[in-house]
Amino acid sequence: MKTKIKLGAVYAPSRDVVVRKVERDVIIIPFVSGVDDSENEPYFLNTTGQVIWQRLDGFRSLKEIVADLAAEFKAPVKIIEKDIIEFVEKLLMRKILIEVSGT
């Protein structure tokens, strides 16, 4: 089930993951067993994913991250917002990210 993503919320990496850099890739490995084994498969971050991941630090809200990236990459806010929401949704489903505060 998809979680509703709030732009005002702050997200952080779960404590139950290990992040490793291999060649140019970043992989995230969850290590908590759930009912569904696919939850324990490594998650590969592409370049865009890495850029977003670095900013999901438990301090900045998604809204701030969107603004930051829109400014840095000179891209429309709506497109960045859509990408970030999709990305955060996936990571929340895999329990890689957790919400630390929401508004």
Added chain:
Amino acid sequence: MIKKKIDIQDTRELIGWAYYEMKWLTESQAKEANQKRNELLQSISGRVNSNFLGNKIGPGELSPGCMTCGQGTWSCIFINCLCTANCFYCPQDRKNKKDQPPVESGLIFDNPDDYVDYLEKFKFKGASFSGGEPLLKYKKILTYIRKIRERLGNSIYIWLYTNGDLIDKDKLDALKEAGLNEIRFDISARKYDLKAIKMSVGVIDKVTVEIPAIPEDYEILKKCLSRMKTIGVAHLNLHQLFANQYCYKQLIDRRHTFLHQPNIPVLESEMTALRIIKYAVDNKIGLPINYCCSIYKHRFQQKAYRERFQTFIKERYEGSTESGFIRRLAIQDKPVNIKKLVKIFQENKCNDKLWFINKNCLELFVHHALLKYIDFNKHDLMVIYFAPQLSMSRDEDDEKCREIVLNVNRNIFVGRKLVFEAKIKNASTIKSFQKLFIRKMNNGDVFKKFYRDYDLKTKADIDRMMIEKDRLDYLKTWEFIGNGLYEIY
């Protein structure tokens, strides 16, 4: 992931061509079934007891007999194999018209004294009589019960399973007088008729109903619960239906769904047992119910067997796992390297009983206490699991087979069978193996460090790391007992 795959593969191999006649769950159906079961478990949570690592669920206390089972001190002797009933779920060969002598764990005990010696030797606290229909051998049972009581006094709890077909007041009085503590009725064999139970209450100290949870009988069983309580039934034991070569066809005919688990249990049977429990607690029936699931039997009854007999065959350099397997650790290398390792042990004044070099000097068996002296950047670690195996005669191929003397006329033999072996190749994986299974450190902490420290240079290393992680995970099958109900798939 690997465990699921192996379970599915094992089930297919075990069943052969019949696999394709049987109904199995798709991935999405399994997900749905897990969710439904979780909802049922949630709905009874806090109102039921969870015994033996969550493997036994139900309201109220367990029978003293069931306690001996969970504690690993129960012996069940199959006094005969013939029966008066013809239950569709019976896991025994009903075409067999020739009776067999009393059997326990594959050993024949046609002399009651030998059986009592066996009970005494292995410190059993519970003994039960099963069959077939045991009351077809009523006089024989009386002899066995009397003998047990005469020699072991009240240190042992004795019960009997029956379908009730042959019960009468005289037999009950005689069984009570001989020292029977509990009688368990399979009322599903007699269309849930409670007459035999009524007759037994007040004569035998505990009267229990022990039946499989049959999905088609949910309504009738539900209606029986209050009556059972009123009559004086002490416990209701619900088993999970399972398939073997003698009953799978009848289970297929009833459109049951089979699960990829040891003993091939039926999904709907588990759901029925949990629904009965929910009904009983929602309606405050007050009848103690014990859901004895298939995985409980696989985990606890087999663990008890292994623990009971492994002490006779385990070498000093071997270890034993929580689930009762014998764990052997071995280094395979050239003789020159094996000798180097032995030299290191000797220099460190290690007890020479803690290692063993096999005949051709290509393998060194080591106790886990010596692993710290081995450089695993140079050596792989073989992990080999064995289970003890009882037999009536010596297995000449097994040089480690031991004789156990029960009395001057009777001995039994304990051998071993290899159940699994794996080679662990990477130093950090071997370190994690030790942390998980020798030092029994927290699973999450161990894997966190494993993932952090694993030498990842290329993307191919990631696959390797995950394979090794899966292998470590799979070893839990032989190391740990397992908590809670089994995942549905």
